[in-house]
Amino acid sequence: MGKKVAKANRGIPSKAEAFTEWYPFIVEAAELVDKRYPIKGMDVWRPYGWKTMRLIDGLTHAEMERTDHEEVNFPLLIPEVLLEKENALVARLKRAREEGVDPDELRDEEEEAGFKKEVYWVRHAGENELDVPMFLRPTSETAMYTMFPLWIRSHADLPLKVYQTVNTFRYETKQTRSFIRVREIHFFEAHTAHVDEADATRQIEQDLDIVDRLMHHLCLPVLKAKRPVWDTFPGAWYTIGIDAIMPNGRTLQVASCHHYRDQWAKAFDITYETKEATQAHVHQTTYGMSERLLGAVVGMHGDDSGLIMPPAIAPIQVVVCPLVRKNATVDTVAVSHDVADRLRQAGFRVKVDDRDLHPGQKYYDWEIKGVPLRLEVGPRDVEQGSVFAARRTGGKSPIPMDGLESGVRETLDAIAKELRVRAHAHVDEVVQPLPAWKDGSLETPVEDGRIYELAFDGSDADAERLERATGMGFLGDATEPYPEPRPCHATGEPTTRRVLMSRSY
């Protein structure tokens, strides 16, 4: 499998100079996916890519179990009538926002929200036209909230916290990119229902804590920002977007949390009996992530030799390469297998590469795939009672066979740490204060590859002016505001609101 790719990938594009070429090249050369499937934007996950994604899923599932979420699995297909229900809700919320009134005062109207334009339709089965047209889920609010009223009766049933990992679909008309913009999306979604707004807010806080824990494993610094109103998920009270930062300075939303208050509950009639025996609507949240997490890992950590996998999600954490010397008295292949067995016993994911190839060719293959640690086993190493460790992040040193397991653990930890240091240095370099406004324009023009932060408490018109002047979008209010008030970029009034602007995927 994959001979052709292995031969073809000799000339890896430069990541720094040609990221838009480097990315698709490396995704295929490392055999994460195959893009040659005959539908655009629907890639085949190859074993190495799928294993990586499943390891990321595994971390997510562990977090869900830790925080008392339960895993469910909903049907892929959703009847059209539920989309209409959602559209009516979204249209009403939009009008309420525009007119500055309470959405409860408005009635649903037949109005087209955007969703219909983004879904794949199933209207035929076999030779029949279906009585009830259905669509492929783009996300599962409507499917789930149809069932919630059947599951929630009283306050004792709350909070209800469920999640699923499923395939979702968006009819993308923009250019597709593996993991980043695809038409079939490997998607994680948690949905919760609570007794009141405050409890739902606590859930959002827990979600953001989970994000931090996951990103630590992925060695990915992220920006967390409360999206501006015009970029809030329709149907949400507010949305917090979690963005990774790609090497070209563009932000990539890898996760998002939505606080729905009781807006969906009212549309889907999700009520419960309170302790006081009255009926109340639940307050809801969602937390979503996708295969973009893998796209961010690829983009952030890779280099001109290929991927660099964070140890927590590396399908192969350690590759053991025996060095075979003619006339050697030591069986390095046998020792390599012993080393691998010991490490597997200790819980590491290990592969022995005893192919009859030049070591350089082997190293090249595993560098492209981003295996964090390579152990070379040569006759002299064996004689000296050690193996030679080459870190994918750079640097080589022997690890004594005595204490092999702890030596490997420490080395992998050091690699993860190095990835975090590099990634944070990148973010510190990329995120800069927005130049001041002077004489109708920015004092100095914005630079390519940067993200800007600014104290901001201005109007939507001010925001629009800044977006036009920079060619960038408002990511929103960083969840960590300035510790002390600063003058607003637009009005000069003091504010602690720290707003981020970026070009985003």
Place this chain on the structure above:
Amino acid sequence: MGKKVAKANRGIPSKAEAFTEWYPFIVEAAELVDKRYPIKGMDVWRPYGWKTMRLIDGLTHAEMERTDHEEVNFPLLIPEVLLEKENALVARLKRAREEGVDPDELRDEEEEAGFKKEVYWVRHAGENELDVPMFLRPTSETAMYTMFPLWIRSHADLPLKVYQTVNTFRYETKQTRSFIRVREIHFFEAHTAHVDEADATRQIEQDLDIVDRLMHHLCLPVLKAKRPVWDTFPGAWYTIGIDAIMPNGRTLQVASCHHYRDQWAKAFDITYETKEATQAHVHQTTYGMSERLLGAVVGMHGDDSGLIMPPAIAPIQVVVCPLVRKNATVDTVAVSHDVADRLRQAGFRVKVDDRDLHPGQKYYDWEIKGVPLRLEVGPRDVEQGSVFAARRTGGKSPIPMDGLESGVRETLDAIAKELRVRAHAHVDEVVQPLPAWKDGSLETPVEDGRIYELAFDGSDADAERLERATGMGFLGDATEPYPEPRPCHATGEPTTRRVLMSRSY
């Protein structure tokens, strides 16, 4: 979650007398799935059901890893043109069979095979009609075999062994039943390619060995039979069906293996360079299983108190119930949590039920869900240094706290063994020799709830006559023939072919 169901399930139907009512009742009462989703035949997997299914998947995945299969994930949508390719192949094979000629001598014709009638079509996305109509995979031969020619170049790439666990779709017009006949199917499929027919045959042997290992965990005896020609998967050289036996004697195909020879390879142009530098077509196999495995577990092991989960796939293997006595000096709740912690440490899946409910109500809940082992922790048990173990298969005895872990392991093993003994006894009772043929009919009529075996080497017409006389279908040739020849049921000629007949789901 689920209060309503818990209240409603007081009157469980009798399994022996009303299996067709018992089954759907128990599936919902145990909270495996919720059938109230607004599309018929598409159930919502609830946490308990999904966890069970994922544990079954976990066993399958372990077997796949053990046998060097690699996990992939293919797109759900398949372009229509590939279905036409498949249809042409199937139609040609069918004609070749009917005309008794080599299929290679026939050319493809525009002919409609059955598949088009069974798939869901995606012809629209957003407001557009798609240029290329697509369908939801019913299985992934066409999707995968489109990619195989890109992955297979030479004999060094073979065998290629991949698998995936995905959602598949069939437009069912028959009555749907949870797990057994659904429209969205949780499906496992392994696809392999080999240098020649013999190597593909060895793969089928490995598949059947894997089936045995999995069924041991599920405590399910199965029948393995090479399907008659008229029941062979279209496109296969031969099909081996693996059937579980439900309490009503009907067989339920839970898995199947197909030997494709080089028939698909010729249709999809999958060739490789041999060691002799010539080009040859690969030989292929598939091995499929589905959520029907869970349906069989429910049907085979349950009783009038609910499910009985085989320990290997029980989401909760042990439930610990503290008995709270007034004025007791022992904190049984604290001891219960200690017991649970010790067992979790040892790798068991454990839950403490410290709800403030009457013990009888608790026991009832966990019996419905089929938890194999209940540990009761009362003040006297604590004083005597033991816990009281109640097996879901019947029987109670104390387990000393000293050696708790090994006591629980032995008890769970005993429960699994008991399930196997019961299931095998059921099969031995159900499978009977077919009554002899006499004076134009069977000597004694067939009985309800039975499966029949017979020595058979007759013609298709003989088979048809028997099917008509019994109202049953030919399952095919058991993979274990008679050790000694017997006279054929139809012709009287000696044969070791052991043919099975049943009514099937």
